[in-house]
Amino acid sequence: MSVAPMELDGGFQMDTANYQWLCATVEQSIGVRLQNKENLVHNRLSRRARQLGLRSLGEYRAYVEGAGDEGLREVLDILTTNVTSFFRENGHFERLAEVLADFDKPKLRIWSSACSSGEEPYSIAMTVRAALPRVDERDVKILATDINTEVLAHAEEGIYNSDRVSGLSKEVLSTNFLHGRGAKEGLVAVRPEVRALVTFRRLNLIEAWPFRGPFDVIFCRNVVIYFDKPTQTELFRRMANLLAPGGLLFIGHSEIVSGCDDLLKAEGNTTYRRVR
Numbered sequence: 001m002s003v004a005p006m007e008l009d010g011g012f013q014m015d016t017a018n019y020q021w022l023c024a025t026v027e028q029s030i031g032v033r034l035q036n037k038e039n040l041v042h043n044r045l046s047r048r049a050r051q052l053g054l055r056s057l058g059e060y061r062a063y064v065e066g067a068g069d070e071g072l073r074e075v076l077d078i079l080t081t082n083v084t085s086f087f088r089e090n091g092h093f094e095r096l097a098e099v100l101a102d103f104d105k106p107k108l109r110i111w112s113s114a115c116s117s118g119e120e121p122y123s124i125a126m127t128v129r130a131a132l133p134r135v136d137e138r139d140v141k142i143l144a145t146d147i148n149t150e151v152l153a154h155a156e157e158g159i160y161n162s163d164r165v166s167g168l169s170k171e172v173l174s175t176n177f178l179h180g181r182g183a184k185e186g187l188v189a190v191r192p193e194v195r196a197l198v199t200f201r202r203l204n205l206i207e208a209w210p211f212r213g214p215f216d217v218i219f220c221r222n223v224v225i226y227f228d229k230p231t232q233t234e235l236f237r238r239m240a241n242l243l244a245p246g247g248l249l250f251i252g253h254s255e256i257v258s259g260c261d262d263l264l265k266a267e268g269n270t271t272y273r274r275v276r
């Protein structure tokens with residue numbers, strides 16, 4: 001086995017053979033491709049390796065393999081990219097509000113399929129509360145899923161630094177957040193009535209899903225960029241099949257749906273409607 005060292009700064013040594021093992025392990029587990037991301041991987045793993053007193057990827061691999069499922073979970077938590085924000089790509093929330101204003105079914109089901117630390121599903125919940133007529137008389141559920149256990153724990157808590165909400169309007173802030181005082185100064189908490197609409201679960205998008213839908217709206221934003229094309233197409237087809245007829249799929253602004261023309265019709269660049 002080749003142990004050619006890689007040209008990277010710092011004390012944590014990575015070599016080609018163990019890097020290939022890492023790429024294969026992560027891609028097989030969750031579809032995320034780490035090829036050509038050596039610097040990012042080095043930065044993230046070297047921090048953890050230092051805590052563990054390990055000096056190389058080979059040593060870290062031995063630690064991960066020795067820890068079984070927990071070891072794999074740790075690798076996935078460290079290596080997934082969780083960047084998100086409240087009302088990110090706001091056009092989707094404006095479109096959602098328009099759709100909800102005319103929504104006449106008693107039951108509304110929405111899935112935020114790569115929810116990271118919760119900003120996306122809470123933005124959905126805030127939009128639902130503002131836009132859906134008679135919201136408290138309807139059966140509304142927002143399912144929020146992600147593979148990363150650390151961000152899910154944060155999401156469930158629903159507490160954020162106030163700089164995370166500094167761009168939101170006064171009205172959105174007062175309707176949807178509690179503002180910390182004293183020891184909690186500088187923190188905001190999502191109000192209980194908003195949180196109550198959202199259920200968080202750990203879910204791997206490339207494995208079987210323990211539900212059958214249908215969903216009225218699915219958000220699948222800024223996650224498929226990490227997958228290869230066939231995995232993207234398969235995922236979008238599975239999601240399209242879970243949408244109610246006329247249901248909407250929102251994707252990230254740098255993403256595109258292909259191979260689903262029989263199921264989905266584009267409405268603008270990043271919104272698709274289930275056609276049959």
Ligand SMILES: C[S@@+](CC[C@H](N)C(=O)[O-])C[C@H]1O[C@@H](n2cnc3c(N)ncnc32)[C@H](O)[C@@H]1O
Pocket residue numbers: 029030031032080081082083084085088113114115116117120145146147148151203204205206220221222223226252
């Ligand atoms: C960049 S964040 C996007 C968050 C949010 N959707 C947004 O657009 O702001 C991507 C998320 O996808 C999650 N992820 C990556 N691979 C996944 C998989 N196979 N199954 C479920 N979640 C995954 C990551 O943990 C991460 O939280």
